[in-house]
Amino acid sequence: MKILFVADGRSPISRNWIRYFAERGDEVYLASTFACELDFPVKRLELTPVAFSAVKKQTSTPGSGSSRTLGLRTLIRQWLGPLTISRSARKLRAFIQEVQPDIVHALRVPYEGMLAAEALSGGRVSRPRFIVSIWGNDFTLHAPSTPLMGYYTRKVMKAVDALHADCERDIRLARTWGLGAESPTLVAPGNGGIRGDVFYPPKEFVKEPVIINPRGFRAYVKNEAFFKSIPLVLAKRSDARFVCSSMQGEAQALKWIQELGIEHAVQLNPPLSHAQMGEVFRGAQIVVSPSVHDGTPNSLIEGMACGCFPVAGDLESIREWITHGQNGLLVDPNNPQAIADAILIALEREDLRREAAGLNANMISAKAEYGRTMERVVEFYRSVIMSASHQTGG
Structure with missing residues (x-):
């Protein structure tokens, strides 16, 4: 052609x-x-x-x-x-x-x-x-x-x-x-789908309470609500750690971190290659996508392919991939407390995360x-x- x-x-x-x-x-x-x-x-x-x-x-x-x-x-x-x-x-x-x-x-x-x-x-x-x-x-x-x-x-x-x-x-x-x-x-x-040689689950189930936001800064991603959810999570899980993609050096992110006193718990990453992102996803338990406009976010399903439990904005398009309470949790992306509550549920419910990982692996294999x-x-x-x-x- x-x-x-x-x-x-x-x-x-x-x-x-x-x-x-x-x-x-x-x-x-x-x-x-x-x-x-x-x-x-x-x-x-x-x-x-x-x-x-x-x-x-x-x-x-x-x-x-x-x-x-x-x-x-x-x-x-x-x-x-x-x-x-x-x-x-x-x-x-x-x-x-x-x-x-x-x-x-x-x-x-x-x-x-x-x-x-x-x-x-x-x-x-x-x-x-x-x-x-x-x-x-x-x-x-x-x-x-x-x-x-x-x-x-x-x-x-x-x-x-x-x-x-x-x-x-x-x-x-x-x-x-x-x-x-x-x-x-x-x-x-x-993007054509998920490359299984890049985005795949870890050999062992992740034990560390790591949460990743892979969305970077976009006008339709509610990062302020996400950052405000972090101290709410830390109040109950002081061992939680947060990784934010493509935010290294971002002035607004640095300001929120300082104002919220969460420097010890947040890592701001530079833009990474797909292979590098696969490694980051495999080291996390949860992927968070706090957006108010979306179709199928590639970074969300990439995280799901790597075994991350998804917490995402409750949008019609996202419900095509996530059934609330089964293979992920859907939240109001403008509400820091709602985001924090979902993260805490996922951190505490290893059984839910394990079941979701299996469901998501099968779904992505079939659809993506x-x-x-x-x-x-x-x-x-x-x-x-x-x-x-x-x-x-x-």
């Missing part, structure tokens, strides 16, 4: 997906909205900035920066980013015309899907099949944020030939945003194993291409 991906080439989620097709021998092109370097081969990499992505340094990673900066950046892009789409689409349109791919697959709605939809709407561009991947907060956070974000989200949903989402909820929401009732869909993890998931994606791509062939009489 000849596939042109429109994606943030820095994103580990996007790279994990694109790498599969590059390494299996498909003819892969990447239109990246941010400057990046790849550690796998593609036929061609083209920088196609949109929504002020050109101002980003090549060394930056998605979600990097202070919490305040990230919130401001999101707000600016929501209001002003759509104004850049029309101009940016001209460059992508020329790339599509040159490559003539079988499929254009945008890995996210804002702003990659919006950019691709605009580029493909040009009258002279040869029309390949158009697929979009929905990420966890595309509909719940970004689409309703401003009138233009809503307009372009609807434009994308009406333009796509097929849709990939990481939860059933987003398939339902896509229909309300204009996806055709007959448009084919696929539900699969956004990388190799099987990507085989489903290949068949999905082929079916979309074949539908185009039948429509044109080829």
Whole structure:
């Protein structure tokens, strides 16, 4: 297949997906909205900035920066980013015309899907099949944020030939945003799934009371509530230790730690590779995901694959993975006491953690194993291409 991906080439989620097709021998092109370097081969990499992505340094990673900066950046892009789409689409349109791919697959709605939809709407561009991947907060956070974000989200949903989402909820929401009732869909993890050689349970059940928050700083992750839950846990379990991913040097995190007097119990980690994260997960008993907007968080199911007991925000999408009281606990992510209570229950109930670990291992093997998931994606791509062939009489 000849596939042109429109994606943030820095994103580990996007790279994990694109790498599969590059390494299996498909003819892969990447239109990246941010400057990046790849550690796998593609036929061609083209920088196609949109929504002020050109101002980003090549060394930056998605979600990097202070919490305040990230919130401001999101707000600016929501209001002003759509104004850049029309101009940016001209460059992508020329790339599509040159490559003539079988499929254009945008890995996210804002702003990659919006950019691709605009580029493909040009009258002279040869029309390949158009697929979009929905990420966890595309509909719940970004689409309703401003009138233009809503307009372009609807434009994308009406333009796509097929849709990939990481939860059933987003398939339902896509229909309300204009996806055709007959448009084919696929539900699969956004990064292609869990690599069993990286994310797997420890040889022995973890005895140390270690809790990990792998979400980093994002506008929709309630880290303040999480940090405020820590002294509540320590009041009853003084031996508990907390590990926070991608928060090393984060000024707001350091401020909360000092104000709450929890320096002795908290470790702030730098961004880590997948292999390193697997080791960290295998040393923890509990993974906490205190978010208010999500689809299927990759870091949450990675932690679950490594045997961590999940404590997560009570969201419709998360309930597709976690049954409260059976294989995890669902909480109000804005409530520090609720988070603390769930952590304490999990720390005290080894039987619950053991049962959940077995249930989660089976579920992830069935629903999210990388190799099987990507085989489903290949068949999905082929079916979309074949539908185009039948429509044109080829």
